[in-house]
Amino acid sequence: MARLKTGVLISGSGTNLQALLDHAADPDFPAEIVAVISNRPRAPGLKRAAAARVAARVIDHTEFSDREGFDAALNAALIEAGCEFLCLAGFMRVLSRRFVEAWRNRLVNIHPSLLPSFRGLNAQAQAIAAGVRIAGCTVHFVRAETDSGPIIVQGAVPVLDGDNAQTLAERILAVEHQIYPMALRMIAEGRVRVEGDRVRILGSDSSPDRALIAPCDGGRP
DSSP: OOOEEEEEEESSOOHHHHHHHHHHTSTTSSEEEEEEEESSTTOTHHHHHHHTTOOEEEOOGGGSSSHHHHHHHHHHHHHHTTOSEEEESSOOSOOOHHHHHHTTTSEEEEESSOTTSSOSSOHHHHHHHHTOSEEEEEEEEOOSSTTOSOEEEEEEEEOOTTOOHHHHHHHHHHHHHHHHHHHHHHHHTTOEEEETTEEEEOSTTOSGGGGEEOOTTTTOO
16 A cells, blocks of 8 residues: 655754654555755754655745745645655644645644643643643644634643643653644554544544553653
């Protein structure tokens, strides 16, 4: 079976990109990373792509006068690279409605909260401020509204006494690195179906625990 040709969009360090690259390095993984694109020329994640011998390029958003022009250039580059599917991995740009609709149900994101709670920036600080006892991360299909769309997989971690936004972020990030490759695998295997605003996971192991990771050690590295 042909592997799902996947592009990854980044803006920063690329640790979730690395998790995807590590899994895709296995020939038995059902998706391959064929392109990495950053909107920031100095994003450290570009070095991760180069080390994995994956084609990487920069499309600097500051060189465009509007969001639509940037998104058009981005879309053209992804098509040129042969991408069939797209993962956002710390991509710090809001994509236009036209772009999101063009990639509808072929575009996923990972967000450091248990959506629909704590959308937007500084989700970990929002969780601390709200006093929640459980936080986490979510892989979801992207819709035009920020941090919305059908949920595929979530990972939960405890909020510990004495946590601050940084310590909680580190604990959540360790779980992000588990659930993003898991979600991409299930999608590439054809086991993820979008039904309205919800996702259905097909297969004999489609029980709810396949869509939730809750490490007993709190997701510590």
